[in-house]
Amino acid sequence: MNAPGSNRDEILAALRGRLHRQDGDGGAEAVATRIAKPARGPIPARGAGGHEARVALFVAMAEEVAARVVRVPSPEAVPEAVADYLKSENLPAEIRLAPDPGLTGLPWDSQPLMAVSEGPARPTDPVSLTGAFAGIAETGTLMLTSGAAGPTTLNFLPETHMAVLKASDITGCYEDAWDRLRVVQGAARDGGTLPRTVNLITGPSRTADIEQTIQLGAHGPRRLCILLVDDGEA
Amino acid sequence: MDTTSPSFKENARKAIADPLVARSRGHIKAGFIAKRRKAADRLPEFEALRDAARDIKNHTLAHLDLYLERYEAQVLAAGGRVHWCPTAEHARQAVLEICRAAGARTVTKGKSMISEEIGLNDFLESQGIVPVETDLGEYIIQLRNEPPSHIIAPAVHLTRTEIEAAFRSHHDHLPAERPLSEPADFVNEAREILRQKFVDADVGITGANFLVAETGSSIIVTNEGNGDLTQCLPKVHIVIASLEKVVPTLDDVNVILRVLARSATGQECSTYTTFSTGPRRPGDADGPEQYHVILLDNGRSNMLGGEFQEALRCIRCGACMNHCPVYHAVGGHAYGWVYPGPIGAVLTPAFIGIEKAAHLPNASSFCGRCEAVCPMRIPLPKMMRHWREREFERHLTPRAARWGLGLWAFFARRPRLYHAATALAGPALRAMAGGRGRLRRLPLAGAWTDHRDFPAPEGRTFHQIWAERQKGRQP
Numbered sequence: 155m156n157a158p159g160s161n162r163d164e165i166l167a168a169l170r171g172r173l174h175r176q177d178g179d180g181g182a183e184a185v186a187t188r189i190a191k192p193a194r195g196p197i198p199a200r201g202a203g204g205h206e207a208r209v210a211l212f213v214a215m216a217e218e219v220a221a222r223v224v225r226v227p228s229p230e231a232v233p234e235a236v237a238d239y240l241k242s243e244n245l246p247a248e249i250r251l252a253p254d255p256g257l258t259g260l261p262w263d264s265q266p267l268m269a270v271s272e273g274p275a276r277p278t279d280p281v282s283l284t285g286a287f288a289g290i291a292e293t294g295t296l297m298l299t300s301g302a303a304g305p306t307t308l309n310f311l312p313e314t315h316m317a318v319l320k321a322s323d324i325t326g327c328y329e330d331a332w333d334r335l336r337v338v339q340g341a342a343r344d345g346g347t348l349p350r351t352v353n354l355i356t357g358p359s360r361t362a363d364i365e366q367t368i369q370l371g372a373h374g375p376r377r378l379c380i381l382l383v384d385d386g387e388a
Numbered sequence: 389m390d391t392t393s394p395s396f397k398e399n400a401r402k403a404i405a406d407p408l409v410a411r412s413r414g415h416i417k418a419g420f421i422a423k424r425r426k427a428a429d430r431l432p433e434f435e436a437l438r439d440a441a442r443d444i445k446n447h448t449l450a451h452l453d454l455y456l457e458r459y460e461a462q463v464l465a466a467g468g469r470v471h472w473c474p475t476a477e478h479a480r481q482a483v484l485e486i487c488r489a490a491g492a493r494t495v496t497k498g499k500s501m502i503s504e505e506i507g508l509n510d511f512l513e514s515q516g517i518v519p520v521e522t523d524l525g526e527y528i529i530q531l532r533n534e535p536p537s538h539i540i541a542p543a544v545h546l547t548r549t550e551i552e553a554a555f556r557s558h559h560d561h562l563p564a565e566r567p568l569s570e571p572a573d574f575v576n577e578a579r580e581i582l583r584q585k586f587v588d589a590d591v592g593i594t595g596a597n598f599l600v601a602e603t604g605s606s607i608i609v610t611n612e613g614n615g616d617l618t619q620c621l622p623k624v625h626i627v628i629a630s631l632e633k634v635v636p637t638l639d640d641v642n643v644i645l646r647v648l649a650r651s652a653t654g655q656e657c658s659t660y661t662t663f664s665t666g667p668r669r670p671g672d673a674d675g676p677e678q679y680h681v682i683l684l685d686n687g688r689s690n691m692l693g694g695e696f697q698e699a700l701r702c703i704r705c706g707a708c709m710n711h712c713p714v715y716h717a718v719g720g721h722a723y724g725w726v727y728p729g730p731i732g733a734v735l736t737p738a739f740i741g742i743e744k745a746a747h748l749p750n751a752s753s754f755c756g757r758c759e760a761v762c763p764m765r766i767p768l769p770k771m772m773r774h775w776r777e778r779e780f781e782r783h784l785t786p787r788a789a790r791w792g793l794g795l796w797a798f799f800a801r802r803p804r805l806y807h808a809a810t811a812l813a814g815p816a817l818r819a820m821a822g823g824r825g826r827l828r829r830l831p832l833a834g835a836w837t838d839h840r841d842f843p844a845p846e847g848r849t850f851h852q853i854w855a856e857r858q859k860g861r862q863p
C-alpha cells in the first residue's frame with residue numbers, strides 16, 4: 155500500500171486531470187468566494203411570518219412528528235412543568251440535567267420528590283433535560299450544540315428527552331439558525347469552527363424497517379418533550 | 389462486495405416468481421410513493437429547490453479537487469484526520485489500522501452504503517473484529533447474512549415471518565415463548581440487545597450523507613438515532629464517505645436536505661440530522677477522542693468529466709427505485725451488487741465494469757419515472773442509454789435484446805403495471821424520436837428494431853383512448 159501522502163496526491167491528480175484544472179483558471183477564486191459569502195437557496199415561504207406565526211408554525215410542525223410541546227411562562231416554571239409532564243406520562247421522577255447553569259440554577263428545590271443529577275447520560279438515566287440553541291419553525295426542528303454545557307449523549311441515550319427552548323430562539327428557516335450559530339462560534343472563514351456536534355432533532359426516534367410501519371423509539375428517545383418558554387420576541 | 393450482476397437475468401427470473409418480492413412491492417407503493425407525492429405537493433418551493441440542488445452539485449463537481457482540499461484543511465484544523473483511499477482495499481486497510489491502534493474488538497456501525505461497497509463487515513470479521521450493524525434494517529439483514537435490497541430500507545423485502553425466524557434463532561438466550569409478532573415487539577427487542585453493544589463498542593463507524601467544505605463537518609441523516617449512539621459513545625469515530633459527498637457550505641446543505649427526506653421517505657425532515665466536526669473539544673462533556681474520515685474514490689474520479697459525471701450528484705434517496713417498475717418486479721437483490729434500481733444500473737457498470745454488469749442498463753422499461761422523481765434531476769434513462777451504446781460497441785449484447793422482450797412480456801401479463809409504465813413511456817419515446825416520429829433503435833426491443841423502425845407513440849396510448857371512449861358511452 156502507498157504512503158498516505160501519495161494516495162492523496164494520486165486522487166487529487168486524477169481529479170485535476172479529469173477537470174482540466176490549470177493555475178489561473180479562476181477555480182480557486184470561485185471556491186474562495188462561495189465559502190466567504192455562502193449563498194442561500196430558495197427559502198420556503200411558510201417560515202416567513204412574524205414572531206407569533208413562527209412560534210405557531212414551530213409548535214404545529216413539532217406536534218405533527220409526535221413531539222410534545224408544553225408552554226411555560228418563565229424559566230423558573232420549568233421544574234414544575236417537568237414534574238407535571240413526568241407524572242402525566244407515568245415516568246419516574248428522576249432527571250439528568252445538562253451541566254448548563256441556565257438549567258442547574260433553576261428552582262429544583264420546589265420539587266422535593268424529584269431526583270436531580272447533572273452530567274453526560276449514563277445508560278440507566280430514564281429522562282434527560284437539555285437546553286436548545288434554536289428552534290426552526292419550518293419543520294419543527296430543534297438545534298442543539300455540544301460543549302461543556304451540552305453533552306450529546308443526553309439527546310440520545312435516555313428514553314425520554316426534554317429540552318428547554320426560548321420562544322425568542324425560534325427562527326423561520328434553517329439558514330437563520332445557522333447564521334446565529336456562525337456568529338456565536340466565529341464564522342469558519344474567520345478561523346472559528348462548529349461545535350464538535352450540532353444535532354438537528356425533529357421529533358422522537360422512529361423506524362419503519364418492520365414492514366414499513368412507523369414505530370417510535372427505535373434506538374433514541376421514545377418521547378421528546380419541548381418546554382417552550384414564552385419570553386417574547388428577540 | 390461480491391457481485392452476482394452477471395447473472396441478472398437468472399436473478400430476475402427467480403425474483404419475479406418470489407412472493408417476498410411481490411410483498412415488498414406492495415409496501416413500497418403504499419408507503420414511499422404516496423408519501424413523497426404528498427410531501428412534494430405540500431412545499432411550493434420543491435421544484436425550485438430541486439433545480440438549486442442540481443446546480444449546487446454541478447458547481448461542486450466542477451471544482452471537486454478544490455473543495456476536497458478545503459474540506460480536508462478544515463477537518464485537520466478541527467483535530468480530525470482524512471485518509472485518502474483510491475480503492476476499496478485501501479479503505480479496508482485504513483479502517484483496520486485505526487481499529488488495531490485502538491485495540492478494538494467490537495465496532496458498532498451506522499448505516500453506510502459505502503461500507504457495503506467495500507465489503508467492510510466480512511473483512512473486519514476475517515481480522516477478528518466484530519462489526520455490529522445498528523440500523524434496525526441493517527441489523528436484520530446482518531442476522532440473515534444477506535445484502536440490503538434497498539438503499540434506504542435494507543430489509544424492505546422481508547415480512548415479520550422472516551424477521552421473527554431470524555430473531556428467534558439469534559436471540560436464543562431470550563425465552564422461546566415470548567411474543568414476537570407486532571412491529572413494536574421487534575423494535576423493542578432489537579433496542580434492548582443493541583443498547584449494550586453501543587455502550588461496549590471500542591470504535592463507531594458511520595457513513596456520511598454530506599461533507600461540508602466550509603466547516604470540515606460530516607453529516608448523517610437518520611430516523612432511529614442509532615448513528616448518533618454509534619458515534620458519540622466509543623472513543624473513536626470513523627466516517628466512511630466517498631469523494632462526491634462534499635458540498636461547499638452549510639447553506640448548500642440546507643437546500644439539499646429539503647429535497648432529501650421528502651424524496652426518500654416523504655418526511656418533512658428526517659428525525660436526526662447530525663453535523664460532526666473533529667473529535668471532542670477540551671472541556672466537552674462527552675464525544676469521541678479521535679475522528680477519522682475515510683475518503684474513498686473507488687472509480688468515482690473516472691466518472692468526472694465524462695458522460696456519467698451527473699450520476700455523481702446522487703444523494704442516495706432511493707426515489708428512483710421506489711418508482712421503478714423494473715425494481716418493483718425484480719426487487720433489489722436481482723441487481724447483484726450494492727446499488728439496485730435505476731441508479732444501480734448506472735453506477736454498477738462504472739464501479740465493477742460493464743463486462744460484469746452489461747445486463748443492468750437494459751433493465752429499464754423506459755418509462756422515465758426515475759428521472760421525473762430524482763431530486764437531483766439526474767438523467768438516468770439517458771445514462772442507461774449511454775451504457776447500452778458502449779456495450780453495443782463492445783459487442784457484449786448477446787441476448788440482452790431478448791431479455792428486454794422478456795421484460796415486456798412480464799409487463800404485458802400485468803396490465804396495471806403496464807399501463808403505469810406506458811403512460812409515461814409514450815412522451816419519453818416521442819422525445820427520443822425527435823420530430824421524425826420513428827425510432828431507429830429501441831434498446832428494449834432490439835430484436836424488433838434491428839430489422840425495422842419502431843413507430844414513436846403519438847398522442848394518447850390505446851388504453852387511454854379506449855378508456856375515454858368507454859367513459860363517453862356511460863349515461
Ligand code: SF4
Pocket residue numbers: 701702703704705706707708709731758761762763764765766
Ligand atoms: S439517482 Fe436520484 S432518485 Fe435515485 S437515489 Fe440518486 S438522488 Fe435519489
